Amino acid sequence: MDINLIRPAPEKAAELxxxxxxxxxxxxxxxxLRTACAKYDEDWTSFMGYALVDGFDIAKDTEPLFPEAMRAMAIKSAVYELTDGDEAAAEVPVAVPVDEMIHALAAQFTVLSRIQDRTGIKFVHATDREAIGQWDYGDYTHQVYRAAWGPTMNERYWFGKEExxxxxxxxxxxxxxxxILDGGRRFVPGFAKAS
Structure with a gap:
C-alpha cells in the first residue's frame, strides 16, 4: 500500500x-442492481473470498452482504470525488468477502453505468490498486464506515487482516x-475429468 496517499478526513468522507x-x-x-447481484450466483466461483466466510451459503448470504458492498463502494466513490479522481486513494482496503460482492456488483456493468449517468456518482473499483486482505479494524475504511453508519459492522464479512x-x-x-492449488489459481491435471 502506498503510504503517501492523501485521503480526506474520515468524517468528511463519511458524510459524502x-x-x-x-x-x-x-x-x-x-x-x-440488487436483484441482479443475487442472480450472479451461478458465476460466483471464489476460492479465496467467500470460502473465508464460515458456512457461506449464497442463498442466505447475498442479502446481508450486498449492503456491505454498497457501503464500501460509497466510501470509495466519496474518496474519489473528494480527491479529484485519485483512483489510488479511492481504492480503500475492504474485507475480502465484501470485495467479492463488489465484483458481482461490477459485473452488472450496464445497469451500473446507467445509475452512474443518472446520479453523477462514479463507482470505483480497480483490481490493480487493491490492497487485498489488508482491511483491518481501526484503518481508514473502518473509520469512515463507523462515522457514516455507526460502530456496528457485520462481522460475518468484515474480519481483519490477521483473521x-x-x-x-x-x-x-x-x-x-x-x-486445488494456489488458492484456486491452479488445479492438478485431470481435475475436471470424470473418473
Whole structure:
C-alpha cells in the first residue's frame, strides 16, 4: 500500500458516502442492481473470498452482504470525488468477502453505468490498486464506515487482516489434498475429468 496517499478526513468522507448511498438507493434501477447481484450466483466461483466466510451459503448470504458492498463502494466513490479522481486513494482496503460482492456488483456493468449517468456518482473499483486482505479494524475504511453508519459492522464479512490470513491458510490446506492449488489459481491435471 502506498503510504503517501492523501485521503480526506474520515468524517468528511463519511458524510459524502452516506449522501451518495442514499442517492444510489433512490435510483429507479437500484432494486434491479440488487436483484441482479443475487442472480450472479451461478458465476460466483471464489476460492479465496467467500470460502473465508464460515458456512457461506449464497442463498442466505447475498442479502446481508450486498449492503456491505454498497457501503464500501460509497466510501470509495466519496474518496474519489473528494480527491479529484485519485483512483489510488479511492481504492480503500475492504474485507475480502465484501470485495467479492463488489465484483458481482461490477459485473452488472450496464445497469451500473446507467445509475452512474443518472446520479453523477462514479463507482470505483480497480483490481490493480487493491490492497487485498489488508482491511483491518481501526484503518481508514473502518473509520469512515463507523462515522457514516455507526460502530456496528457485520462481522460475518468484515474480519481483519490477521483473521483473513489465518482463514486463507486453513482454506488452502483443505483445498490442496483435493488438487486445488494456489488458492484456486491452479488445479492438478485431470481435475475436471470424470473418473
Amino acid at each position: 458516502a452516506r449522501e451518495m448511498l442514499a442517492i444510489i438507493e433512490a435510483d429507479p434501477e437500484f432494486d434491479r 483473513t490470513a489465518m482463514r486463507r491458510k486453513a482454506v488452502t490446506a483443505k483445498y490442496e489434498p483435493m488438487g
